[in-house]
Amino acid sequence: MVDTLLSISGLTKAYPGVVANDAVSFDIAKGEIHALLGENGAGKSTLVKMIFGLVAPDKGSMTWDGAAFAPTKPSDARRAGVAMVFQHFSLFDALNVAENVALGMEDPPKPRDLARQIREVSETYGLPLDPFRTVGTLSAGERQRVEIIRCLLQEPRLLIMDEPTSVLTPQEVEILFETLRKLKSEGTSILYISHKLEEIRALCDEATILRRGQKVATCVPRETTAREMAEMMVGASFATPEAKPHVPGEVLLKVQDLSMPAPGAFGTPLRSISFEVRAGEVLGLGGVAGNGQDELLIALAGERPAPAGSLFLKGQDISAAGPVARRDAGLLSGPEERLGHAAAPDMSLVENGVLTAVRRQEMLRNGFISWGRARGFAEAVIERFDVRTPGPQTAARALSGGNLQKFVVGREISQDPDVLIINQPTWGVDAAAAAFIRQSLLDLASKGGAVVVISQDLDELMEVSDRFGALNEGRLSPIRPVSELDIEKIGLMMGGAHDMEVAHVAE
């Protein structure tokens, strides 16, 4: 265990205007699960890209098993034994599992041999997967297994995993951890990147914490509290969101037996979804990605009209109303995808403010936009939600993910909605900003708004919600008060109880 596999010393990489990594050094031992922790923009991705040969360091060096290691392309790194599972899967929906795996290999074996190898690996590591299933029909967790198996077939010595659990149910996380522990016991090292501190505490042997490109601390996660780690990451203590006690008021949004066909070949149909949200209440909707979250948001936002009699806002049937009429009536929403859906990438923040706030903020006079008011609104959002930007005229795509998310969420909250529906409010946002966004959602509820938070982050949902439901294949589980739930029950709600047993891990 004391043998060092990969040693990094003084790695530095500067981009114009920002030092992504500043003399970062640490070692990964053989058979160690090493956590890499840091806020968004702390330099984790750049560091990993240098190890994987995607980016060349300006300064510093790496040694691999005692020898100098300077990969100039991913295939160099792969040859040395580095494999990586990316946060965003690169799979083709229309091909089957074996074909997808073959596409990632430099010299793929015959399809039948490959299928046999896939079965062997999937049995050995407890990752059930049929090599001939079409990827488009797989859940997010199963897709991740495809990526992991693709890596394992190369018999890696170092496996890099970037935010692997963000799309998994608790049971799937458990399966993944069993697999990773088994790999560790065989001497494979793992570099594990995550925001989820409890997971790191459960899994990792050592953690390196990055902040603004520099290594600020190392710790043994088992002996450190999540809060301590979070504070090391952020560099200051931040407020944990707090629900203010409240009495739920009248029903503001009522969804009754909402069914809609899937919008495309790989979309999810909505199947008779019913729920109510009251004034002053936060309803959390969980579920594994791709189980109807996007479709539900689009239906509630009004991008696709719903069948008559399925949506009621303050008692009024709004099923046929479009987004503009729904906003006028007080229902606002925030889609998951920031660039291209919630915001237009090449338009300025002022223009992106106009996108949803033009009527509620009275920016129109006889159809003409008052750019003065629009600018005032954007500046107010930037100020109140601490959006880091050179100015309101900056293009949305020039902002970092977290800052744009603060702007997008802030844009809706600043309009004082009666009902706010938001999908993945803190996806890819650093801990401090996430806490701030959650607090803003709670504040909105405490002022009498009804909030629906759709998220894949269970910790987030437990933190902000009063009641919880889970989406599975377009169906919504019964809604339950959060106080009655534990992680086991939630998992069963999310998974619809099939395919969820912890797979047998071969000894």
Next chain:
Amino acid sequence: MIRLEKRPQPSRLWTGLSPVLAVLLTMVFGGVLFAFLGANPFEAIRTIFWDPLFNTQFAGFTRPQLLVKAGPLILIAIGLSIGFRAGIWNIGAEGQYIMGAICGAAAGLAVYPASSFLILPMMILFGALGGWAWAMIPGILKTRFGTNEILVSLMLVYVAENILATASSGFLRNPEGRGFPGSRNFKEWDAAHNAELISGTGMHWGVLFAFLAVIGAYVLLTRHILGFNIRLTGEAPRAARFSGVNPARIVLFCLGISGALAGMAGLFEVAGPAGQISIDFNSGYGFTAIIVAFLGRLHPVGILLAGLLMALTYIGGELAQLMLGVPGASIQLFQGMLLFFLLGVDVFTNYRLRLGQRETA
């Protein structure tokens, strides 16, 4: 190693600079081209860019031509640019131009030889309606059945050309024209003649409408919510739907406005400089306007300048053919070069050049 690196946001400097640079590059390489053709490059460039406006001998004739040619180009290009901003590609302005001319001319000729100051305005209205209706065909097919507006609008150009041939030799033929194809000449009918407004400038009602269209489009795109929705649809269609923009309405509006403006341009041409409906009435303004729209960066003021520049190369090109004996094709090559360099230089608006070590595999 030379690399292109995407800029975080489009460079304002390059947005303004690239058309100027493109014109300069065209002059340099065009000059080389003319040198190969045996003409003095400096003289050729002067003949194209300078003589039409300032030569003491023939500027008196060529200067008014500048507005006569730029007017329809600008009017059509403004309409097209509004659609292009929304990602709606009307390639068939030539057909809408023809149909506008036919409808407007037919409306006028129906009341021949009446004399009222309302006749020309009525013809303008029918010209716009003709172009609008022709553009509604791809519009309705697209919104109803999801057809591709590029193909449908382009194909309709050839249909319009056939209708033009039928009109000039059939239902609009001059009954007093001894059987020759072609309609009555509007120049000989004061009430319907789109005459020069100020003598010796080339300024007619169409040019005035083109200037008004520039201002109108500028106001629409920068100040009005409809213009905002048009830009939003072009830049981020999903965000537009999220915002509540009805895509079908944008398609119909954009095709309608570009068709109406092209139709008006056709009417102004038939009632003014051309004078009559004839088989070879259309001269490619509808296609050249596409180049003008892009040369002007889809910006109304840019289109105004690009239209003038394009008109200048037309007139100067004809002059160069006459004076220097360079072939007509070389002038088209010259115009093609202009677009080529513009698109080439345009890369620097969104990318910056990096010299140095490569770092991604």
